[in-house]
Amino acid sequence: MIAPPLAGNVLGSAGHSFAVAEWRDAGGESASPRHIAPWHVHHKDDEAWYVLEGALSVRAGDEVIELPAGSAYLVPRGTPHTYWNPGPAPVRYLLFMTPTILRLIQSIHAATDRSPAAMAALFAQHDSALVDPPPGL
Template sequence: MTAQLLTPFARTPAADNSVWYMGHLFSFLADAADTRGQFSAMEILVRRGGEPPMHVHHAEDEAFYVLGGRFTFHVGDQVLPAPTGTLAFLPKDVPHGFVCHEETGRLLCLHAPGGAEQEFRDMGSPATAMTLGPMPQEEPDPGLMERMAARYHYEIVGPPPGATGRPE
């Protein structure tokens, strides 16, 4: 049996590989299918105030490289300042979240192994422009969020770091 060779590619953020999710722009640069499941990569244009709740991934490690802006990552008991040019590693099974300190910021997000990117495809809507998306008018359906958490092996463990009164 011979191993299936991966196909080389180069991909940039574009409307045909991007979605709007919770007001942010997610551009899929490498899906798990592209890498035989080894990793996935997304560029995310982040809107301040729309950061995710504290959560725990049980199936993959996550890393963020700050392409633009200034962030703080909360990982377990650690508070990690992350200006442009910083890589933050968030191991699986450790609660984490982040705060964006500017109106917008840009992140390169990596998951290893890949697969977690599919949630954003499932929950997002196709981006019609390479800009921030519309902010949701209401909170996400709790039942849908529970089903997504179960499908993608994570759990929500608290509000976003900036909402908890924790230092940013």
């Protein structure tokens, strides 16, 4: 038996102890970072990335970390963070998350109301919060 590629799919579910998703960002030129996720914090859940191809940048607290292919980074619970593709080339990465974060992401993708108030409520329902970005972000 050969397992199917993970590409674009999630391994695990909200009923498991963790989930892994393989995602991509096409890249592109931009004068400022094109954030994949807004500046936010998970109060009770850790989150980690492993870069397969390209590069990913993570800002966690006051640190900005560039992750080239083959590197990984863990953001501990309670740490405000965001992430983005820092260059014009595509990036392919794995996101390791708890069921709570997976449910949050699924809720965001299913939401028809993307207003700031609706997004803040979704984050709050999943033990997370949108936070104001630090100056210069």
